[in-house]
Amino acid sequence: MxxxxxxxxxxxxxxxxxxxxxxxxxxxxxxxxxxxxxxxxxxxxxxxxxxxxxxxxxxxxxxxxxxxxxxxxxxxxxxxxxxxxxANGVKELVLAALAIGARPMLPGAQWVHGLKGNDIDVQVEKGKKAYVGTELLGKQLGVIGLGHVGGLVANSASSTAFGMHVIGYDPYIQVDTAWNLSHHIHHAKNVAEVLRNSDYVTIHVPLTDETAEMLDAKAIAQMKPGSVLLNFARDDVVDEAAIVAALDRGQLRQYITDFATAKLIHHPKVICFPHIGGSxxxxxxxxxxxxxxxxxxxxxxxxxxxxxxFPDTAMDFQAPLRLTLIHRNVPNMVGRMTEVLANYDLNIVNMVNRSNGDYAYTMIDLDALEAKRLQRIANKMEQIENVIRVRVIAQPK
CATH class of the missing domain: 3.40.50.720 (NAD(P)-binding Rossmann-like Domain)
Structure with a gap:
């Protein structure tokens, strides 16, 4: 168990x-x-x-x-x-944030809740002109990262319901994701192409060494003056100091994010949500x-x-036993494994090996073996240099 x-x-x-x-x-x-x-x-x-x-x-x-x-x-x-x-939960919050970026709904609601007196309707009619916004219809949305969330955002924003012009960039887009993207979405060749003419930019990339501070001062300087930046990916994919500087000089009109920090929460041009994208x-x-x-x-x-x-690795389980080995991705590992089996005069029913950078994963299916003999084989496998973990799995009933 x-x-x-x-x-x-x-x-x-x-x-x-x-x-x-x-x-x-x-x-x-x-x-x-x-x-x-x-x-x-x-x-x-x-x-x-x-x-x-x-x-x-x-x-x-x-x-x-x-x-x-x-x-x-x-x-x-x-x-x-x-x-x-x-992804759908994050997508819906991003779409709501786009609307908030276009219309000063939050300041307007806060103002209304602060009103006093018996003539609230009169005060509202007099004061509402301070909260005039824009519309998303016809505006350009730039989407950086077209994976699970970014693809949904791009499709929704380009639909007739929103009517935005969408330009997207993703150098690592998966085939299935690409097939699901609307034909209305323009595919950019680089990030700069997305930034130059977009009224709104939303970023949806994982945090890696390559994407850390992807939107830095140099990138933000390429953005359309008065544009709005949305970040519902990870806080460190943007350079926070560069964003604050761009807001202060008017390069950016607003920054809307799901990642609150002490530097951001009191800035008048920043709206922070409490990391609720998937909540x-x-x-x-x-x-x-x-x-x-x-x-x-x-x-x-x-x-x-x-x-x-570790890499995706799957094989039909049709033999009585399976050996799985997690190991470093170095030459001749599979050969050393099969040599152990050959020394025990064993036939391999099925086998698969997948690598991912410095590490690899191997599954070997075998016919039924006596328990003590199987344990000796597993012990031999564990003694192979660069093998990290060996498991013996019986076919599920």
Whole structure:
């Protein structure tokens, strides 16, 4: 029986997918020494040692900055997230932010709530001229990053309901995502093309070494004067100091973000939300269900999907036994594995190997073996240099 430690903040509908006859679920924010799997949302694990027994971490969301990925990879812990599960929730908040950027709704509502007296209707009619805005119809929206969220935002904004002209840029766009994009969206060749003429710019890229401060002072200087910048991706994909400077000199009219900081929350041209992009009941439930399913699939079959630490790897499980090996991506690893099996006069029923940068994952299916002999083979595999973790999995019944 697999031991799972689950955070109390994870949607119960997801946790309920762990079958009681195969999984024992205990609640906590940190993995216990006995845990095979850890299911979390936002708890920060970066200063938490990962137990030697731990096989997988599931993040019921998208961002994994709260997980020590380098440590996880070195220990052979497969980290899963739930890409796209909260995309609709984030999309809807971005569309609302676009409307807020066009119309001074929030200041107007705050003014109304501060009115006093019995002639509120008269005061409203006299004062409403201070809150005249613009319309989104016909304006240009630049979308940087056309993945799960960015693609939805681009499609919605270019629809007849919004009527915006949309230009998008994503050098790493997936084939399936590209097929789902509206033909009305203009595809830019670079970020500068998006920035130059857009009235509104929204960024939807993951935080990596390449995207950190992607919108810096140089990039912001290329933006259309008086434009509005939206950031519902990650706080560090923009240079906060450069944004404040652009707001102060009028290069940017407004900055709307889901990431509040001390420097931003009191600026008159900034609107900060409390990181609620994916905070809907539907998104939290979808994220929990998705990541639990991928964790279960990995634990019972070894197949990997939606991992941020190892490549997607799947193979039909039709043999009695399966060996899975997490190892460094160095030459002749597969040859050394098959040599061990050849020394035991064993036939490989099926095999797959996938690599991702410095690490790789191999699955080998075998015919039925006597338990002691199987354990000796697993021990031999563990002794191969650069092998990090070996698992033996019996075909699910």
């Amino acid at each position: 697999y031991q799972i430690t689950a955070s109390t903040t994870v949607a119960p509908a997801g946790v309920a997918l762990f079958d009681q006859d195969e999984y024992q679920v205990n609640y906590g924010e940190r993995p216990t020494p006995q845990a095979d799997g850890l299911l979390i949302r936002s708890v920060d694990l970066n200063q938490t040692p990962l137990p030697e027994k731990l096989l997988t971490i599931g993040r019921a969301g998208v961002g994994v900055n709260n997980i020590p990925l380098d440590q996880a990879v070195e220990q052979g812990v497969v980290v899963f997230n739930a890409p796209g599960a909260n 809907t009941h539907a998104a939290e439930t979808n994220s929990a269900k998705m990541v639990v399913q991928t964790m279960k699939n990995y634990l019972t079959t070894g197949n990997i999907r939606n991992s941020v630490t």
